[in-house]
Amino acid sequence: MNPTIKDVAKHANVSIATVSRIVNGLPGYSEETKKKVQRSIEALGYQPNAIARGLINKRTQTIGVLFPDVSGMLSSEVLEGVENAAHDGGFSVIVCNTTSSGKRTVKYLRLLQEKRVDGIIFASEDVKEEYYKIFQEMKVPVVLVSTASPKYDLPFVRVNDFDGAFQATEYLIRKGHKEIGMIGGSDEDPIAGVPRMQGFQKALESNGLSFTENHITKNEGYRFQNGKESLPSLLKKLPGMTALFAASDEMAIGAMSAAHQLGIKVPEELSIIGYDNLKIAEMCYPPLTTVSQPLKDMGQTSGEMLVSLIKGEQQEAKSRYMPFSIVERQSVSDFHDK
Amino acid sequence: MNPTIKDVAKHANVSIATVSRIVNGLPGYSEETKKKVQRSIEALGYQPNAIARGLINKRTQTIGVLFPDVSGMLSSEVLEGVENAAHDGGFSVIVCNTTSSGKRTVKYLRLLQEKRVDGIIFASEDVKEEYYKIFQEMKVPVVLVSTASPKYDLPFVRVNDFDGAFQATEYLIRKGHKEIGMIGGSDEDPIAGVPRMQGFQKALESNGLSFTENHITKNEGYRFQNGKESLPSLLKKLPGMTALFAASDEMAIGAMSAAHQLGIKVPEELSIIGYDNLKIAEMCYPPLTTVSQPLKDMGQTSGEMLVSLIKGEQQEAKSRYMPFSIVERQSVSDFHDK
DNA sequence: ATGAAAGCGCTAACAC
DNA sequence: GTGTTAGCGCTTTCAT
Numbered sequence: 164m165n166p167t168i169k170d171v172a173k174h175a176n177v178s179i180a181t182v183s184r185i186v187n188g189l190p191g192y193s194e195e196t197k198k199k200v201q202r203s204i205e206a207l208g209y210q211p212n213a214i215a216r217g218l219i220n221k222r223t224q225t226i227g228v229l230f231p232d233v234s235g236m237l238s239s240e241v242l243e244g245v246e247n248a249a250h251d252g253g254f255s256v257i258v259c260n261t262t263s264s265g266k267r268t269v270k271y272l273r274l275l276q277e278k279r280v281d282g283i284i285f286a287s288e289d290v291k292e293e294y295y296k297i298f299q300e301m302k303v304p305v306v307l308v309s310t311a312s313p314k315y316d317l318p319f320v321r322v323n324d325f326d327g328a329f330q331a332t333e334y335l336i337r338k339g340h341k342e343i344g345m346i347g348g349s350d351e352d353p354i355a356g357v358p359r360m361q362g363f364q365k366a367l368e369s370n371g372l373s374f375t376e377n378h379i380t381k382n383e384g385y386r387f388q389n390g391k392e393s394l395p396s397l398l399k400k401l402p403g404m405t406a407l408f409a410a411s412d413e414m415a416i417g418a419m420s421a422a423h424q425l426g427i428k429v430p431e432e433l434s435i436i437g438y439d440n441l442k443i444a445e446m447c448y449p450p451l452t453t454v455s456q457p458l459k460d461m462g463q464t465s466g467e468m469l470v471s472l473i474k475g476e477q478q479e480a481k482s483r484y485m486p487f488s489i490v491e492r493q494s495v496s497d498f499h500d501k
Numbered sequence: 502m503n504p505t506i507k508d509v510a511k512h513a514n515v516s517i518a519t520v521s522r523i524v525n526g527l528p529g530y531s532e533e534t535k536k537k538v539q540r541s542i543e544a545l546g547y548q549p550n551a552i553a554r555g556l557i558n559k560r561t562q563t564i565g566v567l568f569p570d571v572s573g574m575l576s577s578e579v580l581e582g583v584e585n586a587a588h589d590g591g592f593s594v595i596v597c598n599t600t601s602s603g604k605r606t607v608k609y610l611r612l613l614q615e616k617r618v619d620g621i622i623f624a625s626e627d628v629k630e631e632y633y634k635i636f637q638e639m640k641v642p643v644v645l646v647s648t649a650s651p652k653y654d655l656p657f658v659r660v661n662d663f664d665g666a667f668q669a670t671e672y673l674i675r676k677g678h679k680e681i682g683m684i685g686g687s688d689e690d691p692i693a694g695v696p697r698m699q700g701f702q703k704a705l706e707s708n709g710l711s712f713t714e715n716h717i718t719k720n721e722g723y724r725f726q727n728g729k730e731s732l733p734s735l736l737k738k739l740p741g742m743t744a745l746f747a748a749s750d751e752m753a754i755g756a757m758s759a760a761h762q763l764g765i766k767v768p769e770e771l772s773i774i775g776y777d778n779l780k781i782a783e784m785c786y787p788p789l790t791t792v793s794q795p796l797k798d799m800g801q802t803s804g805e806m807l808v809s810l811i812k813g814e815q816q817e818a819k820s821r822y823m824p825f826s827i828v829e830r831q832s833v834s835d836f837h838d839k
Numbered sequence: 840a841t842g843a844a845a846g847c848g849c850t851a852a853c854a855c
Numbered sequence: 856g857t858g859t860t861a862g863c864g865c866t867t868t869c870a871t
Contacts, residue, residue: 193840214616219846
């Protein structure tokens with residue numbers, strides 16, 4: 164067994180109360196006893212038991228983070244930021260991989276409830292009523308990252324997707340492109356799906372370009388395969404297309420891959436702009452021009468927000484729209500030159 | 502406050518012991534009281550407190566996982582497997598991002614000790630004496646994944662790197678290449694550095710090919726940039742090179758990127774084989790031929806091993822070498838054709 | 840400055 | 856079949 168506070172007390176010939184005070188830096192003892200106790204702690208290799216502490220303090224110093232896909236490149240970067248902020252604030256983080264399954268999400272939420280985590284970060288998914296009920300039951304702060312909830316009043320940290328998509332599209336327009344297509348998400352997805360498609364449409368219309376159903380190929384997911392499969396169909400619907408906006412970097416790179424196979428040169432014959440700025444964006448060929456979301460920062464910010472909410476430094480956190488920017492690499496060409 | 506077992510007992514007019522029995526599925530009560538208690542649990546929305554449980558059982562049902570770089574693509578995939586196995590076994594996982602810093606690692610280890618985790622998974626790094634001492638103090642099972650320890654007797658789950666490198670190199674040789682270079686790691690790295698370089702050297706020598714210092718460019722890291730910067734220097738040392746083996750996929754893709762910039766066609770003029778089989782391997786262009794490590798599986802296996810060690814289903818876990826394979830994509834050409 | 844003692848919410852003997 | 860009780864390791868009054 165590990166030594167307990169009792170053992171230390173005995174070894175130092177003081178009461179456990181005194182040891183507790185010293186360990187926790189509370190006032191109420193002489194310098195001398197402090198020295199003595201510290202020597203005992205050292206000698207026995209005493210480590211306070213966080214479980215016992217948690218039981219009494221009602222604070223576990225741990226938070227839970229839920230991702231639809233922990234191994235996704237987007238999640239990993241966000242996680243890094245969250246973990247960093249949590250650690251700096253004195254918290255540990257329990258990761259939960261929901262695989263976008265409602266059942267699993269609920270299971271995890273219950274688990275986190277039993278484990279008495281002090282707060283929750285919920286990433287990249289829509290907050291269902293079921294989840295929200297549990298949040299309320301748990302009575303712990305929750306912050307959303309890379310998502311938001313129209314229905315429930317929950318603080319979020321994200322990028323304005325409508326604006327991001329709008330600007331990505333305008334960037335293409337400024338480069339002289341007139342026939343622009345989009346590889347988009349789903350109409351069912353209120354987070355990354357709808358707003359990005361709306362931003363795209365609005366940018367076209369605002370610039371006097373026509374927009375039709377044929378300008379977008381929709382997808383259930385945002386993965387490489389989705390992008391790869393979307394290019395041919397988009398090309399069929401929009402034969403004159405000289406540039407495209409993909410709702411995610413993975414999709415953009417999928418489209419790039421399809422283009423290579425079809426013998427279409429990027430960016431000479433087809434310009435592509437992505438969304439996310441994942442690490443792969445600069446690794447692919449040609450390096451991908453894309454809308455950069457500050458993923459790690461978003462994780463960090465949401466982590467800090469949660470920590471400060473837990474510590475009670477603020478009652479209501481104000482949501483944060485994080486700045487995005489367009490990172491110019493080499494997948495978009497200037498159509499004016501042609 | 503959340504309702505406690507006491508509240509349930511009162512509400513159901515039974516003792517807390519009875520509630521405890523029912524909640525834990527132990528024998529000793531009539532069907533009738535069970536129904537009654539379950540209704541009370543339902544009515545109050547009672548959730549057992551895992552902290553109180555942990556204090557008494559000396560089991561927290563959580564494990565700690567340490568990664569040098571959580572957001573790395575390798576780590577993320579391993580993490581997914583670990584999390585999955587842990588969850589299936591009834592455990593939660595606390596992630597720790599050590600950033601390869603000894604100080605941070607020790608800090609995390611101490612934290613995990615205070616939190617009384619039931620076991621530890623240590624990934625992709627060398628086990629320093631300092632760490633090992635803490636492992637022993639903690640008296641919890643530890644399993645290594647994607648690494649191993651020559652000095653200490655710790656079970657591991659990994660791929661035989663020497664063999665992987667050997668076969669990757671022989672693959673190139675079978676394709677008719679005779680001037681083969683390598684972008685390697687560091688001599689200081691006993692895990693991924695040395696064995697992969699030795700495997701490379703051995704393959705060359707076993708096949709009657711000469712090996713010199715000039716055949717390898719060494720690196721401190723295994724990242725995209727390292728690979729990108731290594732290609733020019735390797736090319737200078739080995740001008741006739743027609744193929745190269747990179748000690749990681751990131752490096753391979755970095756080399757590919759450099760090749761594109763230098764106007765060297767892959768695989769027509771230069772064949773490249775990587776190591777890892779990350780998700781990006783099939784996303785880049787041309788898709789990367791590489792040595793596939795079953796990353797998610799390795800995580801899963803190490804997680805299962807740890808769980809079974811914790812549950813005491815086995816005393817000493819036997820380490821596992823996981824099978825690897827060469828995934829043929831399009832970055833290697835047959836030199837016989839030329 | 841220091842100690843005794845009452846819990847935190849639960850499990851596990853041990854009684855009845 | 857059910858209840859009583861003694862802790863698990865700690866923090867925190869309240870005395871002294």
